[in-house]
Amino acid sequence: MKAEVVVIGSGISGLTAAASLTKRNRQVVIVERNQKPGGALKHFVRKGIPFDVGFHYSGCLGSGGILRVLWEYLGVWSHLRVHPFPSEGNDSLILRNSEKSVQAFFSYERLEDELQQAFPNEAEGIATYLKALRDICASIPFYNLDLSLTPFLRAPLSSAKIGLAPFLTSLTKDPDLQAVLASPAFLYGVPPRQAGLAVHAMVAHAFISGAYAIDGGGQAIVDAFLATLAEAGVDILTGQEVESVLVKENQVAGVKTSEGEIYASHVIYTGHPTSLLDLVPDGIFRKAFYNRIRNLINTDSMFVVFGAVDDPGSLDDLTWVNHYAIPSGLDILDVNLKYPEESALLMTAPGRRYSDSALSDAQRGIILMRPASWDEVAPFSVDSGKARPASYKRWKAQSADRLLDQAKKLWGYSRIEPLAIGSPLTFRDKLGVPGGAVYGVQHCLNQYNPGARTRLSGLWLSGQGTLMTGIVGASLSGLVTAGEIEGLEPLWDEVRQCR
Template sequence: MNGVMLFNSPPRARIHLCLLKGASRREKHSQTVTSTMWLLVFIAWLLVWLGCTYWYLFGKRSPFSLNSVRPPGPREFDQKKRDKVIKQGFSLDKVPRDLDVIVIGSGIGGLAAGATLAKAGKKVLVLEQHDQAGGCCHTYIEKGFEFDVGLHYIGQLHKNSLLRIIFDQLSEGQLEFQELNPHFDTIQIGQGEDKREYTIVSGKTEMKSHLLKQFPDDAEAIETFFKIMKISAKKTHYLATLKLIPQWLSLFLLKSGIADLLSPVFRLSGTCATDLVNTLTANKDLHVIFSYLFYGVPPKDSSILINALLVHHYKRGAYYPKGGASEIAFNIIRTIQKYGGNCLVRAPVSQILVDDKGAAHGVKVRKGGEEVAIHAPVVVSNCGIFTTFQKLLPPEIQVKPDIQERLNMMKHGRGSFLVFSGFDGTEEELGLESTNFWLFKNNDMDKSMEDFFSLSKEEAPDNIPMMFITMPSSKDPEAKIRHPGKSCMTILTMVKYEWFEEWKDTAVRKRGDEYHNYKMRFANKLFDWACQLFPKIKDKLVFQDVATPLTNMHYLGAQRGAMYSAEHNLERFQAEAVARNRCHTPVKNLYLSGQDVFSCGIAGALHGGVLCASAVLDHIVYIDLLFIKKKLKWRQAKELALLARKKMQ
C-alpha cells in the first residue's frame, strides 16, 4: 500500500521525500564518522596515556644495577682513614662544582636519598651539622668504648629481601650484617616475685609457634595478630604508593572507597592498636607483646598496622652491621663520593634559600662567624619537618597557609633518654648477650605511659615505667678486635622534653651541676634496674655517659630531643594523612626525607630516603629494585637447580 501511495504521489512530494531520505542517510553517515572519530581519539588518548605511563615507570635509566654490587672489601680499622670519610670538615674548596642536589642532614634518610640520586647521575652534597656523619647510625668512641646511639638491630635483611637489596645498592655491596641469635628479644613484665618473662624468636614459622607455647590459651588472638602482620608485610607498599602517585588520584581512591576494596591495609593503618587487641584477648601481658617495640606512643594512640609491622620486621631474623653502626654511613658516603659528590660535617645549615618565585635554590651554611651560600636546583631536607619548616625556611615562607597545613598534620615526638655504660671485662665474664631486653613495670602500657608523662619534673626520675637494654659489643663479632677486653651497654627510655627545657639555652657539657644531678637521677634508676638482670656489671663499670633530649638536639639535630622525629600517632597513619604527607613540599624544589615521610626507625628512615629520591627523579625507583629482586631470585633458582643436578650425577 505504501508503494502505491508513493507511486501515485505528486512529483514535488516524491522529490521532497527523496531529499529527506538522502539527508537521513547523510546524517547517519555523519554520525558514524563522528563516532569513529571519537573512537580513534579515545584510542589515541589511551595509547598516549599507556605510553606516558610506561615511560614514567620504565623509560628512565635506573640508578641501580646488579653490576654495581661487588664483593665486600677488607674492613677499614684505621680510624684516621675512616675519619677522612665520616668526619670531613666543611670548607668551600671541598664543595663539588655544578651541584644538582643539596641534602641537609646525614642520617640514613639523607644518605639513602643522596646515594640514590648520585647513582642516577646527580652531583650531590650532603651537609651535616655534627662533627661526624651518620645521624642515628653514627657511633662514638670514649675511653676505649664504642657506643651506638640509634641503631640497635635491624630486621628484613635476609637474602634477596628488598631492604637487603637497597643496602647493597647504596653501599655497592660493601655493607655486611651479622645475624643475631634467633632469640633476639626478651620481655619482662612486673617486678619482684610478680615478674613474668617472655621470649621472642625469629623464624618464618618459629616466631608464631614459640609465642603460642607461651600463651596456649590465646591461640586465636595470636593467629589473628599474625594475619595482621602478614597484611602489614605484604600490603604496606600500598601506603607508600599513595605518596608516589599524584595526590588527587590517591585521595580519589581513598574517598571513593576503591582503595578499601583493594586491600584492608588502608583501614588497618588508621585502626587503634588498643581497640583492636581488646577484641582479641583480655590477657594484658599479650597486649604488651603486641606493642612492646615502643617508640614513644602508647598503644591507645598508635596504629595496629605499625605495631604489627615492627614485630614482623624481625620475623626473618635480627641483624647488626659488622664493624658497628658507623659502617653504614662510611660505605654509603663513599658511594656518593664515587659519583662526584661529597659529605661534609661541621656544616650547620642556617637557612634554605628561596627565590622570588617561591622555589628553593640552595642553602646558607654557618662557617665561623659568617654565612656561606651554596646553590643547587634541588634541596632535600632530612632534618625533620619541624626544623625544616619552622627554622630553615625564610619567615615570610613559614607563615604561608600550605606550610602551616603540613605542620598541623604532625605533632612533636617524645624525647629520648640514653645511658651509655662501659665495663672492663668480656661478655662471657659479665654475663652479657646479644639479646635485647625490654622491661615493663606493669602490663598496662597505656596507663603507665599516661601516668608517667603527666608527672612533674621532680617525680619523673623515680617512676620510670619501662626501658630497653642493648649490648652492642655482644652483637658485633668484630668489636672484640677493635676493643678487646671491653664491653658496653646502651639503655633507652622515653621522657618529656619539658622536664629538661629550663637548660635548653646552656652549652653542651656546660649545663651546670643542677642539670647533671637531675639527669643522673634518671640514669642511676635505669642502671640499677639493669643490674638486676646483669649483677656482674655493677662492679665493672668504668665509664658512663648520659644523653638527654638536649643532648640529642645538640648532636643529632633532633627537634626537642625526639630521636624518632615527629610523633608516630594514629592520626598520622590515617590513610588520607599518609597520602598528604609526602616528600614534595609547598616550596618548589624542596623535598623531605627520613622518618617524617613514612615511619620510624632505621628501615623507616631508609625508605623515606628512597621515596624522596623517587620524587626528585620523578621516577619510582622501587620498580627498579623489584626488577633486581626478581633477577636475584631467578639467579638463586638456577644455582639451586644446578646444585641439585650435580648431586644427582
C-alpha cells in the same frame, strides 16, 4: 658553588637520597651542620669500648629484604658485613607487674610457639595478631616487591585508621599479652594508645621476619655510604649549617649556608620538619600547612647509660638477646615521672655483635635505656652550646644510679661503670631535634606526616619524620624523595631488579 641537588643533612635518609640520585647521574652536594656525617648514626669510644647511639639492630636485611635490596642497588651492601641474629636470639621481655618472662623471637613460627606456651588460653588472639601483621605487610610494596610504589604513597592503607590499642584489646583481655604484642612500639616510639595498626605492623613485621646486626654498627653504614658517594664524586660539606633556602620566582634556587651560597634547582631537607619552616621565606607555604607542621606531635626522648661491665661472661646471652622490662597493659611507653626508672627498661650490647669483639673491650660495653620525658630536664634546660648547671649534672648522675640499680635487680650483673649518659637535653643538642625526640615526629593515629612534595617547586622533604622512622623507614624516605624527583616507578623498577 653549583649543584643539581643540595641535600640538607647527612643522616641515613640524606645519604640514601644522595646515593639514589647519583645513580641517575645527578650532581649532588650534601650539607651537614655537624662536623661528622651520619646524623643519628653516631658512634663513640670510651675506655676502648665502641658505642652506637642510633643503631642497635634492624629488620629487612635478609635475602629479598627491602633494605638489603636497596643497599645492593646503591652499591653499599658490598662494603658491609651483616650478621643475622641466630635462631636463639630474641627480645626477652620481663613483665614488670607479673614477673612473667616471654622471649619474642625473630621468626613467626618460633614467636607463635613461644606466645602460645606463655599464654595457653590465648591461641586465637595470638594467631589473629600475627596474621594481621602479615596481611597488612603483604599490601605494602616495601614488603611485597611485586607491588607498584605509587598507589601506596598516594592513598592511605585501609588499615591506617585502625588503632593498635582497640585492636589488641579486641584480641585479648590479658594485660601481659597486650604488653607483649604492643612491645614493638619501642622501635618507632609511639605509645600504643596513640599508635595505628598499620604502622605497628610495618615495624613489627620487619623484626619478626628476622633481626640483623651490622659489623661496626651505625658507623659502618655511614662509612659504606661515604665510600660509595666518594666514588660518585659527591661533596659532603660538614660543619656548615643551612640557614635558609633560596627562592627565585617561586622556584628553589639553592641554599644559603653558614659558609656561602650553593645554587641548585632541587633542595632536599632531611631534618625535623618543623625546623624547615624557619629556613623558608614567609608566605611560601599556606597557613594550614604551616600550622600542621608547627604542631606535629613528637616522640618522647630517652635516658641512656653507656657503661662497662667488669665481667662480660656474667651476661652471657646479651650478645644476641635484648633484655626489655615492660609494665603490663598498653602504657608500656609512658614515663612514670615520679619514678621514671620504674617505666620500661632496655638492656642491650650491640658492640658485642662486631666480629672482632670477642678479643676486644667491646665485650664489656653495655647500654641501658628507658623512655624519658622532656619534663624531666625542663628545669635545667639551657640553650645548646651553653654550660649545663651543676644541678643538672647531679640529676643525671643520680638518675643513672637509679637506672643501674633497677637493671641490677632485674637482670643481675657484677657491676656497671657508667661511661657516658644521654638525657633528653643531650639528644636535643646532639640530634638537633625538639625535646630530644629520639624518633623525631610521631607516626601515630590522626597525625598527617608530611610527604616528600612541598608547595615550593624544587623543595622536597625526606627523613624519619616523613615516610617512617628507624633505619629502614628513613632509608626508604630517601629513596622515595629521590623517586619523586626522578620518577617513582622507574627508580622503583631499578631497585627491584636487585632482589
